[in-house]
Amino acid sequence: MDKLSHLILHAVEEGKWNGIKAGRNGPVVSHLMFADDLLLFGEANEKQMHCVIDTLNQFCGMSGQEVSRDKTSILFSRNVERSMRSRLLHISSYKETNRFGNYLGVPLTGGAPKRSDFQYILDQVSSKLSAWKANTLSFAGRVTLAKSVIEAVPIYPMMSSKIPKSCLDDIQRMQRQFIWGDTDQKKKLHAIAWDKITVPKWMGGLGIRKLEIMNQACLSKLNWKLNSGSEEFWCTVMHGKYADQGSSSIKATDSSLRKALFKIEPMLHQFSVWTVGDGEDIDAWSQVWIEEGLRLDQQLNIPSHMVGLKVRELVDDNGGWNWSLLESWMPYEYQQKIAAIYPPSHENGRDIRAGVGGNSNGFAVASMYNNLCGYLHKDNSTMWCRLWKMKTPERVRAFMWMAMHNRLITNSLKSKMGLCHVMCSHCGDVEETTLHVLRDCPKAMNVWVQVIPVQSRGLFFMGETQHCNVSLSMELEE
Numbered sequence: 001m002d003k004l005s006h007l008i009l010h011a012v013e014e015g016k017w018n019g020i021k022a023g024r025n026g027p028v029v030s031h032l033m034f035a036d037d038l039l040l041f042g043e044a045n046e047k048q049m050h051c052v053i054d055t056l057n058q059f060c061g062m063s064g065q066e067v068s069r070d071k072t073s074i075l076f077s078r079n080v081e082r083s084m085r086s087r088l089l090h091i092s093s094y095k096e097t098n099r100f101g102n103y104l105g106v107p108l109t110g111g112a113p114k115r116s117d118f119q120y121i122l123d124q125v126s127s128k129l130s131a132w133k134a135n136t137l138s139f140a141g142r143v144t145l146a147k148s149v150i151e152a153v154p155i156y157p158m159m160s161s162k163i164p165k166s167c168l169d170d171i172q173r174m175q176r177q178f179i180w181g182d183t184d185q186k187k188k189l190h191a192i193a194w195d196k197i198t199v200p201k202w203m204g205g206l207g208i209r210k211l212e213i214m215n216q217a218c219l220s221k222l223n224w225k226l227n228s229g230s231e232e233f234w235c236t237v238m239h240g241k242y243a244d245q246g247s248s249s250i251k252a253t254d255s256s257l258r259k260a261l262f263k264i265e266p267m268l269h270q271f272s273v274w275t276v277g278d279g280e281d282i283d284a285w286s287q288v289w290i291e292e293g294l295r296l297d298q299q300l301n302i303p304s305h306m307v308g309l310k311v312r313e314l315v316d317d318n319g320g321w322n323w324s325l326l327e328s329w330m331p332y333e334y335q336q337k338i339a340a341i342y343p344p345s346h347e348n349g350r351d352i353r354a355g356v357g358g359n360s361n362g363f364a365v366a367s368m369y370n371n372l373c374g375y376l377h378k379d380n381s382t383m384w385c386r387l388w389k390m391k392t393p394e395r396v397r398a399f400m401w402m403a404m405h406n407r408l409i410t411n412s413l414k415s416k417m418g419l420c421h422v423m424c425s426h427c428g429d430v431e432e433t434t435l436h437v438l439r440d441c442p443k444a445m446n447v448w449v450q451v452i453p454v455q456s457r458g459l460f461f462m463g464e465t466q467h468c469n470v471s472l473s474m475e476l477e478e
């Protein structure tokens with residue numbers, strides 16, 4: 001295939017093959033290859049078609065390979081007239097198509113991807129789900145599968161396309177139903193709200209990701225590449241195509257990808273961490289450059305005449321920080337932080353986008369996701385962290401998780417849903433709360449007194465639910 005590439009480039013150099021030009025300053029695209037797949041681009045006229053066919057024939061003659069007619073088709077752009085289409089189809093003897101289908105799991109569409117383009121994701125998810133038979137798995141097992149497998153299905157297309165919200169909502173609905181064991185016949189109680197389930201485990205959730213935000217985080221990676229001088233070919237094409245337009249405007253005729261990226265670009269700017277070079281690119285107040293997570297406009301009232309200043313403009317004629325601009329209004333602790341940074345200067349080169357959020361070492365989708373959701377500063381000491389670290393089977397941890405949310409299906413909870421009375425069916429006259437059923441009911445207590453040492457009992461039997469749960473978990477662990 002390398003040889004074919006050479007032949008095509010040669011034809012382009014000789015001016016015989018006119019590829020598609022991406023904008024006035026962009027590259028000419030004559031062909032794209034990946035593994036065994038080949039996309040050729042050219043002008044829709046007879047001369048060009050002959051050139052394409054000649055080049056392919058030349059390659060086939062040299063390599064002994066053949067072009068598969070079944071697998072080859074031509075996609076015309078909308079402005080190619082009917083008569084021209086039939087002439088070109090006749091010359092090439094290939095068939096016409098109006099879409100190329102999916103490529104590596106991503107629909108190749110000219111226009112904005114529609115919901116139907118991603119139906120295959122929903123089909124994949126539902127076929128996986130039906131293969132598993134939710135009712136034979138424990139809650140913990142269903143959560144694990146929902147997370148590791150269902151979440152992974154749309155990741156690849158999410159890296160390059162904005163998937164319609166309705167489609168992502170449907171995937172999450174299927175995920176939710178699977179976790180709680182709903183079937184077509186019977187809807188089960190969803191004991192814990194989805195909003196709680198989708199926060200990280202250390203914050204009390206199950207770490208199921210919100211797909212719409214995940215999609216934004218994935219696409220932000222493309223924005224990151226576009227904004228940090230990546231030389232990947234698609235970046236060159238995008239820059240070429242939209243350079244004249246500037247980065248601050250969007251047109252109705254722009255591609256759907258460009259529109260999607262434009263819309264979420266502010267997210268990248270908001271969470272990028274900058275290393276100061278010449279200070280020309282960094283907004284002094286609304287961007288992060290002093291320390292991770294510190295945006296001055298979120299901490300201080302910026303004097304109105306200073307709004308919009310770049311870091312470059314905080315320097316005096318001698319190249320040092322211009323304290324006279326800052327002293328009168330900026331608290332001393334922030335001045336000190338700034339003083340610790342080397343003032344911007346052209347000798348330092350351009351400002352560099354060092355990373356996103358908690359990750360000052362390049363772009364990581366996971367960091368971007370956490371930033372977008374506000375899940376920052378992971379705290380390993382929360383009771384939830386301790387719960388998930390317990391050395392017990394996962395289904396025990398999942399049970400404890402439910403108990404700590406106070407969502408075990410006790411009579412107390414059932415009575416709130418109007419399903420039965422609140423009393424413990426063993427004791428008769430005491431409300432059956434989580435704490436009662438797990439600890440205070442004489443039935444449970446009989447077990448505890450056998451396993452909990454005398455000196456720990458006072459604390460164990462006095463605490464409130466959450467405290468008790470943690471100490472309970474400690475005991476179980478021991």
Ligand SMILES: [Zn+2]
Nearest residue numbers: 424426427441
């Ligand atoms: Zn009882």
